[in-house]
Amino acid sequence: MPKTTFYNLSATRRARIEEAAIDEFCKNGLRSAVLNNIVANSGIAKGSFYQYFENLEDLYAHVLTLVQKRKTDLVASLETPNSIMDTFGYLRWLIQISVVFMLREPRLAKIEQRDFVDHPVINSIDPETGERISGDGRFHALLTQGVLHDDLATWVDTDMAAYVLNLIANLIAPYMVDRIGDKASSLADGSVDIAYDPLVQALFDNLMDIIEAGIARDPQIRKDFYSK
Amino acid sequence: MPKTTFYNLSATRRARIEEAAIDEFCKNGLRSAVLNNIVANSGIAKGSFYQYFENLEDLYAHVLTLVQKRKTDLVASLETPNSIMDTFGYLRWLIQISVVFMLREPRLAKIEQRDFVDHPVINSIDPETGERISGDGRFHALLTQGVLHDDLATWVDTDMAAYVLNLIANLIAPYMVDRIGDKASSLADGSVDIAYDPLVQALFDNLMDIIEAGIARDPQIRKDFYSK
């Protein structure tokens, strides 16, 4: 947790430090990250760093919160889903957020991934209900709702399904990028967002149909819309 | 690639070194692994290490081949699948191998995972057909066969599906371990293999049914066999 001095900093100076930290941690992970690179790239003095953070691990923890915050910001920036959206519409929205995040903030996503591998928090217990919660809990909550609305096949183990959906949401993006191949680089620097590329959308539709076919009580899939 | 001196070593000494290396790389990854730990834990002199390997990276590369070899050994040790096994039977077998491997050799699996995150090889091109191959290719080949045999829904994008199955195969095991909870530790050191635990089998059946429902042309699932 950063010291208060860090929050007293000007926004630009704070941003420069965070930017450099993200760059370094995305390349190296906590254990092999090098503080020298961070202070050099952020243009601050080495001594100043220790005015803001306890140590390197402290900065790393801060970056992890940054990742979550930016993800939340992304959610806020995207159109809020229609409140009457059904289970699979919402599920699509959830997955799409993860994918868009990974496409827009690949460095943050990589940090998250690495952290996931190093400190896998598979499940946690809901402090209110005492129930198990998979991953970040949103998929778990959604599927629980889906059961109540009779949208899900009754035989599906929702806890495991939530975990699998979490997996897919977090790791499908690199595939998407690879799949669209050379188009990616041309899109990377431009204003047109890769997430709205027609091919990505088609792949996404296909993925969602597979999921819906897999777990829905009454799948409404567009079975003949696709061609590879 | 280890020097020939390494292969001239007694099996026990070689094993001690590999064991220590696996321990270290599983905890730390190449960049932050510490040679001192490896030589200390394997009981060899530091100088001896450099008689066997060029450097730490060389050892790391050897450990990666070890991972593959042990996986192959595992496949060989398991009952060869019936040649007339259908697509989903074979798919189950493929996923099960990955899961069993992760359950039996968690450290090797962790090394593989970390390497996957650090050097993601999403897809490659089949040198014969020129087609894309997802992950290690086995899932891709299987699904391609599935299409030919009319086992798969025609609208499924098999390339993406293969990638997703690869993901699941590689990352579902930690969930299984966590899910069975305290039973795991009691099983971990014993003769009874966690992979054959009834609960694991039930979860596994459920997972396979979800997958089959998701991509099969004509799913034959045991929809009402399960309950959480």
Place this chain on the structure above:
Amino acid sequence: MPKTTFYNLSATRRARIEEAAIDEFCKNGLRSAVLNNIVANSGIAKGSFYQYFENLEDLYAHVLTLVQKRKTDLVASLETPNSIMDTFGYLRWLIQISVVFMLREPRLAKIEQRDFVDHPVINSIDPETGERISGDGRFHALLTQGVLHDDLATWVDTDMAAYVLNLIANLIAPYMVDRIGDKASSLADGSVDIAYDPLVQALFDNLMDIIEAGIARDPQIRKDFYSK
């Protein structure tokens, strides 16, 4: 080339480091010099060294420039030769500088010598005239002037003669020191400079007469002034 941090150091600290470096390189040469000795003798921390220099080779390069600088300083400190000084007067002055340098800074001279043996740059080409230049060029330039002024015997190969004079200038000093024997040690630490010792001067006169007799068109030597 040292980092800027080195030049920001206090003169005394910088001097301590240079002193220790000269001591070590004079004894051992670049390849077998030991950094530990340098940091121990200069009283700095090992880590500090790497704030000042890239590596040991960097320091070595700096010491080589030091050698040149101190030689230049010596030239500046000595009486500037009379501009109308004739060829052999100037030649004497040139050789004397090298000898005095070697007598006053034996460690620097040794470093220069070793570097000369390891990286022998026998001759180079004058960028202006395209002619060959022996050694550091000063002897070559002088002899060329000597030819123009009809001071040199016409049959002498001036290029080779310049090389030989360079050799003598650089290597006669150890002989001088050895020759005056025990007087050397008594002079070494004192205020009286060995270069102005009467015996050294006599030897020097003799040497110059040999040279003049060897290459002058019209040698004016004091043939009967000497006795061993």
Place this chain on the structure above:
Amino acid sequence: MPKTTFYNLSATRRARIEEAAIDEFCKNGLRSAVLNNIVANSGIAKGSFYQYFENLEDLYAHVLTLVQKRKTDLVASLETPNSIMDTFGYLRWLIQISVVFMLREPRLAKIEQRDFVDHPVINSIDPETGERISGDGRFHALLTQGVLHDDLATWVDTDMAAYVLNLIANLIAPYMVDRIGDKASSLADGSVDIAYDPLVQALFDNLMDIIEAGIARDPQIRKDFYSK
């Protein structure tokens, strides 16, 4: 001093070791030479080395004796100088030996040079007469004879002159090689010896004339035979 086991070795095996040692010491000098290179290049086992020599320094000492021996062999192989040869004829012969040795055995010559710089033995005392002897003594002996025969100018300091001649003899060869330039490489591998190249001979004549003019009582030089 090698152990007796070394001398019991077959000539070819001994030669392989010496060859590899010469290669290494010529490149690196005693302190930075690497035993591994020597045993690798000579094809002997590391343990065997210590059967033949006490340590690396022991081998180095042996190589130094080798240098002297090969120089002696060279003298023996060259036409013995006419016994009635006069002082300057003999001096020419002495210098020529050093030059030819350096041209024929550049690696040995480099070892000798480096050793000279590292352990300069300027003068020694003649055990019989108690007089000073410069360098290897041969030049000193020759000049002493020259004085007796009235060949040398009486005012010349023969001890210093002997040292200078020794210098020239030992260090003129690199200049010769450099001077003849590209011809050197074409001669290097061939049967024609660089020492008998006409240009080398001409330079040599010039050098000897300079020396004779410098120290002879009655120089008989071919003053107008040369042109640069």
Place this chain on the structure above:
DNA sequence: TATGAATGAGCTTTCATTCAT
């Protein structure tokens, strides 16, 4: 006698952290 695996002291270099200014 020949071998080459085993050794560990010692090397250069890195880097998080401290602290005087």
Place this chain on the structure above:
DNA sequence: CATGAATGAAAGCTCATTCAT
């Protein structure tokens, strides 16, 4: 609060030497 010089523990790696076979 800002700075960057100073630090030294610890890293990867080298290599002369020993020793069991």
